[in-house]
Amino acid sequence: MPDDLTKAPKAGDLPKTLSPRRLEAYSDGVFAIAATLLVLDLSISEFHVGSNPSDAAVWKALFDISDKLVSFVISFLILGVLWGIHVRQFEFVERVDQVVLTLNTFRLLGVVLVPFTTTVTDNFSGTVPGRFLLPLNFFLIVAVSLWQWWYISSSARSLTPNISDRYRRISRRNALVAAIMAGIIAIASIWIGSFAFLLFLLNNVVDVLDRREAKKEPGRRTRAERRGEA
Amino acid sequence: MPDDLTKAPKAGDLPKTLSPRRLEAYSDGVFAIAATLLVLDLSISEFHVGSNPSDAAVWKALFDISDKLVSFVISFLILGVLWGIHVRQFEFVERVDQVVLTLNTFRLLGVVLVPFTTTVTDNFSGTVPGRFLLPLNFFLIVAVSLWQWWYISSSARSLTPNISDRYRRISRRNALVAAIMAGIIAIASIWIGSFAFLLFLLNNVVDVLDRREAKKEPGRRTRAERRGEA
Amino acid sequence: MPDDLTKAPKAGDLPKTLSPRRLEAYSDGVFAIAATLLVLDLSISEFHVGSNPSDAAVWKALFDISDKLVSFVISFLILGVLWGIHVRQFEFVERVDQVVLTLNTFRLLGVVLVPFTTTVTDNFSGTVPGRFLLPLNFFLIVAVSLWQWWYISSSARSLTPNISDRYRRISRRNALVAAIMAGIIAIASIWIGSFAFLLFLLNNVVDVLDRREAKKEPGRRTRAERRGEA
Amino acid sequence: MPDDLTKAPKAGDLPKTLSPRRLEAYSDGVFAIAATLLVLDLSISEFHVGSNPSDAAVWKALFDISDKLVSFVISFLILGVLWGIHVRQFEFVERVDQVVLTLNTFRLLGVVLVPFTTTVTDNFSGTVPGRFLLPLNFFLIVAVSLWQWWYISSSARSLTPNISDRYRRISRRNALVAAIMAGIIAIASIWIGSFAFLLFLLNNVVDVLDRREAKKEPGRRTRAERRGEA
Numbered sequence: 066m067p068d069d070l071t072k073a074p075k076a077g078d079l080p081k082t083l084s085p086r087r088l089e090a091y092s093d094g095v096f097a098i099a100a101t102l103l104v105l106d107l108s109i110s111e112f113h114v115g116s117n118p119s120d121a122a123v124w125k126a127l128f129d130i131s132d133k134l135v136s137f138v139i140s141f142l143i144l145g146v147l148w149g150i151h152v153r154q155f156e157f158v159e160r161v162d163q164v165v166l167t168l169n170t171f172r173l174l175g176v177v178l179v180p181f182t183t184t185v186t187d188n189f190s191g192t193v194p195g196r197f198l199l200p201l202n203f204f205l206i207v208a209v210s211l212w213q214w215w216y217i218s219s220s221a222r223s224l225t226p227n228i229s230d231r232y233r234r235i236s237r238r239n240a241l242v243a244a245i246m247a248g249i250i251a252i253a254s255i256w257i258g259s260f261a262f263l264l265f266l267l268n269n270v271v272d273v274l275d276r277r278e279a280k281k282e283p284g285r286r287t288r289a290e291r292r293g294e295a
Numbered sequence: 296m297p298d299d300l301t302k303a304p305k306a307g308d309l310p311k312t313l314s315p316r317r318l319e320a321y322s323d324g325v326f327a328i329a330a331t332l333l334v335l336d337l338s339i340s341e342f343h344v345g346s347n348p349s350d351a352a353v354w355k356a357l358f359d360i361s362d363k364l365v366s367f368v369i370s371f372l373i374l375g376v377l378w379g380i381h382v383r384q385f386e387f388v389e390r391v392d393q394v395v396l397t398l399n400t401f402r403l404l405g406v407v408l409v410p411f412t413t414t415v416t417d418n419f420s421g422t423v424p425g426r427f428l429l430p431l432n433f434f435l436i437v438a439v440s441l442w443q444w445w446y447i448s449s450s451a452r453s454l455t456p457n458i459s460d461r462y463r464r465i466s467r468r469n470a471l472v473a474a475i476m477a478g479i480i481a482i483a484s485i486w487i488g489s490f491a492f493l494l495f496l497l498n499n500v501v502d503v504l505d506r507r508e509a510k511k512e513p514g515r516r517t518r519a520e521r522r523g524e525a
Numbered sequence: 526m527p528d529d530l531t532k533a534p535k536a537g538d539l540p541k542t543l544s545p546r547r548l549e550a551y552s553d554g555v556f557a558i559a560a561t562l563l564v565l566d567l568s569i570s571e572f573h574v575g576s577n578p579s580d581a582a583v584w585k586a587l588f589d590i591s592d593k594l595v596s597f598v599i600s601f602l603i604l605g606v607l608w609g610i611h612v613r614q615f616e617f618v619e620r621v622d623q624v625v626l627t628l629n630t631f632r633l634l635g636v637v638l639v640p641f642t643t644t645v646t647d648n649f650s651g652t653v654p655g656r657f658l659l660p661l662n663f664f665l666i667v668a669v670s671l672w673q674w675w676y677i678s679s680s681a682r683s684l685t686p687n688i689s690d691r692y693r694r695i696s697r698r699n700a701l702v703a704a705i706m707a708g709i710i711a712i713a714s715i716w717i718g719s720f721a722f723l724l725f726l727l728n729n730v731v732d733v734l735d736r737r738e739a740k741k742e743p744g745r746r747t748r749a750e751r752r753g754e755a
Numbered sequence: 756m757p758d759d760l761t762k763a764p765k766a767g768d769l770p771k772t773l774s775p776r777r778l779e780a781y782s783d784g785v786f787a788i789a790a791t792l793l794v795l796d797l798s799i800s801e802f803h804v805g806s807n808p809s810d811a812a813v814w815k816a817l818f819d820i821s822d823k824l825v826s827f828v829i830s831f832l833i834l835g836v837l838w839g840i841h842v843r844q845f846e847f848v849e850r851v852d853q854v855v856l857t858l859n860t861f862r863l864l865g866v867v868l869v870p871f872t873t874t875v876t877d878n879f880s881g882t883v884p885g886r887f888l889l890p891l892n893f894f895l896i897v898a899v900s901l902w903q904w905w906y907i908s909s910s911a912r913s914l915t916p917n918i919s920d921r922y923r924r925i926s927r928r929n930a931l932v933a934a935i936m937a938g939i940i941a942i943a944s945i946w947i948g949s950f951a952f953l954l955f956l957l958n959n960v961v962d963v964l965d966r967r968e969a970k971k972e973p974g975r976r977t978r979a980e981r982r983g984e985a
Contacts, residue, residue, distance in 0.1 A: 087553055087612045093317055094557030094784075097324030100407060101332065102561065107411040109418055123424045127415075141407065145400035149393075152317045166612075170605035177560060177601065181567040185587075188569055194583045323777055324554075327784030330867060331792065337871040339878055353884045357875075371867065375860035379853075382777045547783055547842045554787030562791065626842075630835035637790060637831065641797040645817075648799055654813045 082160035082224070088169055089155055095173045096148040102180045103137050103144075106187060133187050139259050140183040140199070147176065147206055150243065154214050154236070157228045161217075165224070168213040175206035186259065193255055200247075200254035200261055207247040214240045312390035312454070318399055319385055325403045326378040332410045333367050333374075336417060363417050369489050370413040370429070377406065377436055380473065384444050384466070387458045391447075395454070398443040405436035416489065423485055430477075430484035430491055437477040444470045542620035542684070548629055549615055555633045556608040562640045563597050563604075566647060593647050599719050600643040600659070607636065607666055610703065614674050614696070617688045621677075625684070628673040635666035646719065653715055660707075660714035660721055667707040674700045772850035772914070778859055779845055785863045786838040792870045793827050793834075796877060823877050829949050830873040830889070837866065837896055840933065844904050844926070847918045851907075855914070858903040865896035876949065883945055890937075890944035890951055897937040904930045 112126040151172075161169075182202040189195030217224050218233050225233070246264065253261040342356040381402075391399075412432040419425030447454050448463050455463070476494065483491040572586040611632075621629075642659040649655030677684050678693050685693070706724065713721040802816040841862075851859075872892040879885030907914050908923050915923070936954065943951040 083612060083616050087549060087615075089317060090320060090550065090553040091557055091608060093320040094324055094554055095561055097321055098328055098558055098561040098788075099564075100403070101325055101328040102564070104329075104332070104407050104411050107408075109414055112418075114419075118419060118422060120423045123415075123419050123422045127424060127428075138404065141404050142400065145397075145403075148321060149396050149400075152313060152396075155317075156313055163609075166609050167605075170602065170609075173560070173605075174598065174601050177564050178567075181564050184569055185583075188572075189574075189578060189583045192578060192583045193580045194587060198587075319777060320780065323780040324784055327781055328558075328788055330863070331785055331788040334789075334792070334867050334871050337868075339874055342878075344879075348879060348882055350883045353875075353879050353882045357884060357888075368864065371864050372860065375857075375863075378781060379856050379860075382773060382856075385777075386773050543842060543846050547779060547845075550780060550783040551787055551838060554784055555791055558788055558791040559794075562794070623839075626839050627835075630832065630839075633790070633835075634828065634831050637794050638797075641794050644799055645813075648802075649804075649808060649813050652808060652813045653810045654817060658817075 082162045083166075085155055085158045085161045085165075088161055088166060092151055092169065092173060093148075095176055096144060096151070099176050099179055100141055100144045100148075103140050103183060106180070106184055107133055107137055132190075136183055136187045136259070139262060140179055143199075143203055143262065144176065144179060147203075147210075150207075150210055154210070154217070154240075157225050157232075158217055159226055160224050162222075162224070165213065165217055168209060168216065172206060172209045172213060175202055175209060178202050190258055196254050196256075196258040197251070199259065200251040203262075204244075204247040204251040207244050211240045211244040312392045313396075315385055315388045315391045315395075318391055318396060322381055322399065322403060323378075325406055326374060326381070329406050329409055330371055330374045330378075333370050333413060336410070336414055337363055337367055362420075366413055366417045366489070369492060370409055373429075373433055373492065374406065374409060377433075377440075380437075380440055384440070384447070384470075387455050387462075388447055389456055390454050392452075392454070395443065395447055398439060398446065402436060402439045402443060405432060405439060408432050420488055426484050426486075426488040427481065429489065430481040433492075434474075434477040434481040437474045441470045441474040542622045543626075545615055545618045545621045545625075548621055548626060552611055552629065552633060553608075555636055556604060556611070559636050559639055560601055560604045560608075563600050563643060566640070566644055567593055567597055592650075596643055596647045596719070599722060600639055603659075603663055603722065604636065604639060607663075607670075610667075610670055614670070614677070614700075617685050617692075618677055619686055620684050622682075622684070625673065625677055628669060628676065632666060632669045632673060635662060635669060638662050650718055656714050656716075656718040657711065659719065660711040663722075664704075664707040664711040667704045671700045671704040772852045773856075775845055775848045775851045775855075778851055778856060782841055782859065782863060783838075785866055786834060786841070789866050789869055790831055790834045790838075793830050793873060796870070796874055797823055797827055822880075826873055826877045826949070829952060830869055833889075833893055833952065834866065834869060837893075837900075840897075840900055844900070844907070844930075847915050847922075848907055849916055850914050852912075852914070855903065855907055858899060858906065862896060862899045862903060865892060865899060868892050880948055886944050886946075886948040887941065889949065890941040893952075894934075894937040894941040897934045901930045901934040 107130065109126075111130065112123070114122040114126050118126075179199070179202060182199040186195055186199045215237060216222070218228070218237055220230075220233060228236075250261040250264055253264070337360065339356075341360065342353070344352040344356050348356075409429070409432060412429040416425055416429045445467055446452070448458070448467055450460075450463060458466075480491040480494055483494070567590065569586075571590065572583070574582040574586050578586075639659070639662060642662040646655055646659045675697060676682070678688070678697055680690075680693065688696075710721040710724055713724070797820065799816075801820065802813070804812040804816050808816075869889070869892060872889040876885055876889045905927060906912070908918070908927055910920075910923065918926075940951040940954055943954070
């Protein structure tokens with residue numbers, strides 16, 4: 066018996082698939098680093114406060130970078146959401162093949178670009194490319210996620226042998242809805258910038274209201290339950 | 296049988312919860328990177344030692360950045376403490392839901408800010424915001440930790456089925472005590488700066504003294520045992 | 526019974542080998558960080574667009590760094606491919622010894638150099654060293670991979686007890702083919718630069734065409750099957 | 756039954772110890788990031804090659820930073836060795852307590868300082884502090900390793916229930932020998948700089964010679980076997 070149970074049990078035949086364990090570890094690493102690198106955008110190099118600054122001068126300098134702080138928070142939360150989607154999708158994936166690995170590399174390529182597109186947004190939010198680039202980046206990541214999930218969850222490939230048909234159907238539809246919403250956000254951002262990401266929050270607010278209603282009417286299923294969100 | 300035992304055993308139904316495995320991996324990554332980025336604050340760019348420096352000139356340049364070195368050590372130890380709290384809290388967590396994921400993202404948002412608030416402290420420790428920002432950051436992380444732990448450990452949610460009521464009660468109280476102490480440190484820091492973090496050490500010193508006393512009186516339980524610290 | 530099954534079950538004797546678990550975690554971390562650091566090469570410091578830029582000026586500035594963006598994408602994909610080779614090689618490794626650890630350190634040394642050699646390529650692609658350095662780096666990593674895999678997969682060492690002789694033979698030959706191709710790419714790059722990496726893609730294109738043919742002739746095995754690719 | 760076997764099986768009582776799993780993950784992350792940050796020291800900012808450089812100019816610029824490249828390689832290998840020591844020590848650790856966590860934080864504090872002390876060495880190798888700082892850093896890490904391992908491996912604490920008395924004795928002595936050697940290297944480096952690290956290699960060379968001798972005399976045990984190296 067192998068002493069590490071996360072290893073494939075036998076390899077007598079030529080393996081066509083791999084355990085998803087290291088794909089997950091690599092992805093967690095890339096998400097964590099991209100999210101942490103965002104903080105490098107916050108620096109004191111623009112603090113023009115003189116050599117012996119007053120309290121008020123430092124408070125003002127901090128206030129002056131509040132735009133950057135908001136950008137930082139938005140991008141960090143976006144990466145958190147994208148990471149959460151990755152986690153939920155791989156929760157029931159038993160095996161991965163070369164195509165899944167390749168699509169994952171492209172998904173992470175989009176993730177790694179976020180610190181750069183965030184900087185562009187920070188500095189050029191007065192222009193169309195400044196407003197458009199981060200939401201476009203977000204859309205491309207979600208689009209690759211959709212492609213990857215539809216590939217993985219196809220019942221013909223048996224990479225996810227333990228999920229029910231109902232879960233398969235609902236999760237595929239959810240991935241599609243997320244991609245469509247990300248596309249709408251990308252287009253809306255041309256005019257309204259990063260506020261377009263609030264559309265994602267709006268979706269959650271509707272869910273919360275819906276749940277409150279459901280509490281009053283036992284037996285009725287909430288939107289979230291109908292959608293089958295994890 | 297799935298070949299990876301860390302996967303959920305069946306997914307016939309729509310999953311409402313996830314394994315905490317990847318939340319832990321992502322958190323470990325973010326803590327590790329934030330802690331390591333702190334070293335970027337230590338640089339030789341302020342070493343004004345000429346092109347052919349003497350031993351004494353380099354020693355002096357190193358001595359001149361000792362303030363930064365102290366800041367670096369304090370922030371590194373703070374992140375170590377906060378990481379330790381995260382580890383102890385998740386030791387018995389069997390499942391996580393979307394709320395836990397979201398609260399964790401906010402907890403990590405605070406962690407990622409530490410390299411920035413450390414830099415501000417380094418450079419403006421003569422001002423109130425310079426003294427206050429890092430302890431405030433610390434307090435906000437501990438406050439989200441409290442919120443997250445109270446949510447997770449609620450017996451109604453069965454995310455921690457294997458912990459005793461006594462452990463539940465004590466760990467919830469400990470999280471509250473930590474948040475109150477962090478709040479006191481944040482306020483005290485306005486006047487005394489990062490020395491306020493010594494209050495945390497003081498707590499440990501009292502424990503050590505108490506343990507020594509307990510050795511002399513077999514049967515008496517130490518403060519730490521009464522608090523049920525891991 | 527130890528509560529963590531990834532630990533070696535007994536250590537009564539002096540251990541000569543270790544579980545590969547942490548070697549994999551360390552490698553995943555180094556690959557993830559090296560891949561993410563690549564984004565630091567993309568910066569807005571060369572955006573000479575004035576203080577109140579027009580849309581066209583920002584689009585043009587983005588277009589002007591498209592060379593860097595291409596370099597970034599190529600290096601990210603290269604690291605993705607090298608990481609995939611590492612994953613597939615260690616999928617069936619049960620134990621590692623000190624030699625494997627040391628060879629892995631040299632393999633990762635090459636990985637960590639990629640952000641630097643990418644920068645050189647970015648800035649000096651008009652010169653021979655500018656074109657040659659990244660493919661040379663790639664070749665050295667693949668060469669150490671070959672060395673490491675031949676060492677690990679030697680049946681005399683019993684580090685991979687669960688693989689068949691056929692898999693052993695095919696995987697050793699594949700590692701050799703990869704090293705030879707990387708060597709050809711390195712030499713070709715002196716004249717044609719990073720386009721030489723397209724030779725790797727060419728290999729995949731031939732496979733795809735071959736698979737399409739194989740669909741038409743049931744019973745015939747594809748090149749990939751003959752090579753035994755995972 | 757918990758679905759994640761790496762979790763502690765029961766928590767009815769107040770836990771005094773934790774699984775070492777996340778300590779290992781955090782340590783792997785910090786080592787990986789510190790090792791990868793070293794590459795930031797290699798930059799093209801000192802390439803004074805004009806706007807349209809010749810091949811020879813770029814080769815010369817690369818040659819001019821060969822000192823930095825050597826420093827980079829040495830520090831990367833040192834971190835690789837220190838990481839290997841950590842892995843071997845924790846291979847048989849079943850549980851960790853708060854003291855182990857705290858000592859580990861200090862151990863990692865030393866690791867994170869390596870990119871800084873490497874930069875100092877790079878730039879001021881003509882001075883005593885420039886030669887001494889990196890080996891001192893190395894010594895401090897090995898000294899904390901010694902402290903931590905002696906604490907962990909004490910049979911009274913039952914954190915390592917599965918190791919034999921012989922392994923315990925030999926591994927404790929090896930940790931002491933490593934600390935003494937690191938101390939000698941630190942002192943020797945005041946005069947001979949980073950070449951002092953070659954003393955570590957010397958140790959390995961003697962082992963190799965010894966093994967060759969042992970092959971000629973079956974029955975005789977090598978030095979490494981007598982030392983019980985993993």
